[in-house]
Amino acid sequence: MTRPPDSPGVGRRLGVDVGGTKCLGVVADDTDSVIAEFRRPTPRGLGSTAAVLNAVEDIVREAIETVGPVDSVGVGVPGLVSRAGVLRAAPNLDGIADLDVAGMLSDRLARSVIVDNDATCALVAEWSIGSGHGIDDLVLVTLGTGIGGGLVLGGDVRRGANGFAGEFGHMMVDPDGLPCPCGRRGCWERYASGSALGLFADEGGFAGGPEVLAAARSGDTAAVEIVDRFSSWVAVGLAGLANAVDPEVIVIGGGLVRDANVFFPGVERHFMTALYSADRRSLPELRLATLGERAGAIGAAMLGAAHGR
Amino acid sequence: MTRPPDSPGVGRRLGVDVGGTKCLGVVADDTDSVIAEFRRPTPRGLGSTAAVLNAVEDIVREAIETVGPVDSVGVGVPGLVSRAGVLRAAPNLDGIADLDVAGMLSDRLARSVIVDNDATCALVAEWSIGSGHGIDDLVLVTLGTGIGGGLVLGGDVRRGANGFAGEFGHMMVDPDGLPCPCGRRGCWERYASGSALGLFADEGGFAGGPEVLAAARSGDTAAVEIVDRFSSWVAVGLAGLANAVDPEVIVIGGGLVRDANVFFPGVERHFMTALYSADRRSLPELRLATLGERAGAIGAAMLGAAHGR
Known part of the structure; x- marks a missing residue:
């Protein structure tokens, strides 16, 4: 399908990533290049359900006022998202539960809005135009406030039976260990x-975290040890995922990637000892995400464009 | 393609499953019904590499002598198997490593022999004609001497980049815990x-194990507690897999399934508390495998028939 190049909004897609601390919106063109960016703090505390929807709505309206019409709107939210766009549970978003985000935003904006898991959005972006480009068996792990992720296997995104795949952060690595806000240990x-x-x-x-990373960067022994312990835990989970699905590449994304130079060498080292039969197999390659904090919003824009006209 | 019904061996496929204690061979017809079965103990100890190949060769020759020609031969082996049929590592088979099982058996038998991971074979069988029939997002977990498994996602078997997917047994559930023969904890x-x-x-x-299962079955309190602890550990791993890939069904196979009536109710109970947001999502259904100890051999026969003519 071709359209005249001067049609308003043709090919422009808006994506919004609702994070634990901020909502980030991007408008991308039909080559997925970002042409504008918008942000709001993510409201927390009492009444945050309505406030989060307000923040997303504000970003959408501001974006359209600024760049003109867009063809599609996609939104990524942190938590279990059903295939119909209902946010089933969001422990890192004040425990919002069973909120029909897609339906409510579609009503408010009087247009189709596609809603998906934030890490699935980031996966789509990193797989399509980021550091996982062209990889048929890919795991994305996002290290941020929590841990999210997603899977590409056999050349397509695998969301599982209900769209809930990729909740890597809640795989138990010590069932008698630290309590989690999700209710488990x-x-x-x-x-x-x-x-x-x-x-x-x-x-x-x-x-x-920022202080210990800075201290480790300048060689403080205690800080280096703490970061090494952290790196070894990162490796434990990555190795588990590698044992389970045998990806060609694991992409590490999320906010912590900014400080990867401090902790990533340790992750690579510990990964080799945590992976089953590491000396006798082709090893998954560990890569850092390249789209930075925009990955989720770009992926939301892509998913919106694919499904949301 | 049709062939005359009286052609020798038409549609008959031979599968051999090399287990930790026995090698089981089946001849199946073109509807995957088993028409004959053959077994040998799995040789252990010094010189076991050659002895294992001998045992498989013996089964193949005995089967053909007994039922006549077969169209294809497939073999399942426990360990990391490359796509070319090389057994990279087999900790539960006296540490056999880097053995070109497919090449060596093909030479010995002067015919094409397909070799794959034993749990992948079992997955194919349970997915095709067992308790996972028709399920597009399926996890098989085999509880035996070790733990193996495999994945069907999006309607096809996902083996990963190198065919090593499904090594669930070596996902770490306590990195400071019990030592494993694989070298990790x-x-x-x-x-x-x-x-x-x-x-x-x-x-x-x-x-x-058999004694504690028998005691638990007759209500011995100490035995019930041990089995409950075991069940909770089974659930921890199943929940981790469910969090990661969101299957519609998890099939539990392997030798322990014979005693499922003792430990499976506990697994189902603990699974509900180990799964992330179990109260807010569609739950994966836990099912028991239905093909019993023959699953691996039947699946090996299927894979051989699919690829090995």
């Missing part, structure tokens, strides 16, 4: 997310 | 396999 994201690094840092006398 | 199969149940039983004063 020993979930991987309690040991290998940004929140976990912050906890390890606090226990070691540092004021949070 | 805390692998799931140290807690949730037949070997693990045997260890728990010994620790509790019972003489191995």
Whole structure:
């Protein structure tokens, strides 16, 4: 299908990524290049359900006022999202549950809005135009406030029976371990997310993740040890995923990638010892995501464009 | 393609499953019904590499002598099998490594022999004609001496980039935990396999897995507690897999299925508490395998018939 090039909004797609701290919107053109960006803080606390929807609506309206009409709107949200776009559970979003995000945003904006899991959006973006480009068997793991992710196997995104695949952060790595806000114990994201690094840092006398990373960067022995412990936990989960699905590439994304130079060499080293029969197999390649904080929004725009006209 | 019904061997396919204790061969007809069965103990100890190949060769020759020619031969072996049929590592088979099983058996038998991972064979069988029939998003977990498995996602078997997917037994559920023959610690199969149940039983004063299962069946409190602990470890790994790939069905196979009436209710109960957001999602259904100990051999026959003419 071709359209005249001067039609308003032709090929422009809007994507919004609802994160734990901010909502980021991008308008991309039909080559998936970002031509404009918009952001709002993610509202927290009482009444946050309506406030989060308001923030997304504001971004959509501001984007259209600024760049003109868009062909499609896609939104990524952190949590279990049904195939119909209902947010079933979002522990990192004040526990929002059973919210028909797709239906409510479609009503408010009087247009079709596609809603998907935020990590699935990031997977689609990194797989299509990022560091997983062209890989048929790919795992994306996002290290941020929590841990999310997604799978490409046999050349297509695998969302599972209900669209809930990729909840890697809640795979248990120590069932008698640290309590998780999800109600279980020993979930991987309690040991290998940004929140976990912050906890390890606090226990070691540092004021949070950024401080321990800075200290490790300048060679502080205690900080290096804490970061190494964190890296080994990251590797435990990555190796488990590699044992389970044998990806060609594992892409590490999420906010922690900014500090990858500090912790990533340790992850690569520990991965070799955590992976089953590492010395006798082709090894999955560990890569860093290349789309940065925009991955989720770009992927949301792509999914919106694919399904949401 | 049709062939005259009286052609020798038409539609008959031979499959051999090399297990930790026995090698089981089946001849199936073109509807995958088993028409004959052959077995040998799996040789262990010094010189076992050649002895294992001898055992498989013996079964193939005996089968052909007994039922007449077969169209194809498939063999399932426990360990990492490359797409070319090389057994890269087999910790539960005396550590056989880098053995070109497909090439060596093809030479010995002067015909094409297809070799694949034993759990992949079982997956193909249970998915095609067993309790996973018709399921597009399916996980098979085999509980035996170790833990193996495989994945069907999006309606096809997903073997990963190198064919090594499904090594669920070596996902770590406690990185500081029990040592594993694979060289790591805390692998799931140290807690949730037949070997693990045997260890728990010994620790509790019972003489191995069968005795503790029998005692639990007759209501012995200590035995019930041991089996419950075992069941909870099985559930931890199943929940991790469900979090990762969101299957519609998880099929539990392997030798332990014979005693499922003792431990499976506990697995189902613990699975509900181990699964992320179990109360807010469609739950994967846990099913028992239906093909019993023949699953691997039947699947090997199927894979041989599909690829091995």
